[in-house]
Amino acid sequence: MRIVLGVTGASGSIFAVEFLRRLGDVESYLILSRWGKSVLHQETGLTPESLATFTKRIFANDDLNAPLASGSNPFDAFIVLPCSVSTLGKMAHGIGDNLITRCAAVALKERRKLIVCLRETPLSTIDLENAHKLSVAGAMIMPVCPPFYQKPQSMPDLINGFVDKVRGAVGLPVEAGWRAKDM
Numbered sequence: 001m002r003i004v005l006g007v008t009g010a011s012g013s014i015f016a017v018e019f020l021r022r023l024g025d026v027e028s029y030l031i032l033s034r035w036g037k038s039v040l041h042q043e044t045g046l047t048p049e050s051l052a053t054f055t056k057r058i059f060a061n062d063d064l065n066a067p068l069a070s071g072s073n074p075f076d077a078f079i080v081l082p083c084s085v086s087t088l089g090k091m092a093h094g095i096g097d098n099l100i101t102r103c104a105a106v107a108l109k110e111r112r113k114l115i116v117c118l119r120e121t122p123l124s125t126i127d128l129e130n131a132h133k134l135s136v137a138g139a140m141i142m143p144v145c146p147p148f149y150q151k152p153q154s155m156p157d158l159i160n161g162f163v164d165k166v167r168g169a170v171g172l173p174v175e176a177g178w179r180a181k182d183m
């Protein structure tokens with residue numbers, strides 16, 4: 001499986017860090033926007049370089065010459081985690097002016113999995129319309145919204161609860177879901 005992860009300047013980059021860390025041997029590529037890097041550092045103290053061990057390669061967001069910018073280099077899923085409303089708006093309107101928004105455009109045109117982990121609150125009518133437009137176009141809108149039914153006892157529990165949801169959406173193995181033992 002080949003996964004591409006886009007990290008934008010919305011709050012919650014720790015979810016991206018944990019998602020990436022748990023990918024293990026899965027082939028992955030990472031793209032951070034300018035504000036994605038800034039929020040990552042503000043919220044976790046990490047730099048993109050410190051994530052290099054968890055991914056095959058980090059591409060610059062302004063590198064539209066990157067192989068991922070073309071539909072001829074397949075990937076199985078493109079996940080934007082966390083996704084700002086700014087990037088949401090661009091993706092919903094077919095604007096591919098950086099590698100993150102271009103990968104979204106490629107995912108949509110090639111009918112590949114596009115998972116948009118939106119992080120903003122409250123959402124404006126424009127944001128809701130953009131999310132709806134993108135959903136109709138085939139994206140999965142997956143607000144950063146950790147579940148509480150597993151009774152998280154710590155921040156890592158809480159973060160992993162949502163990371164599991166994203167893993168499930170991608171098709172990766174997950175820890176036990178709600179009442180899984182009753183099936």
Ligand SMILES: Cc1cc2nc3c(=O)[nH]c(=O)nc-3n(C[C@H](O)[C@H](O)[C@H](O)COP(=O)(O)O)c2cc1C
Binds near residue numbers: 033036
């Ligand atoms: C500390 C910080 C937190 C932010 N949190 C959010 C957020 O949760 N959601 C959001 O949509 N934008 C948030 N923003 C604003 C975005 O970073 C800003 O709109 C930026 O232009 C997004 O660009 P990008 O999508 O290319 O990363 C935040 C900015 C900062 C500095």
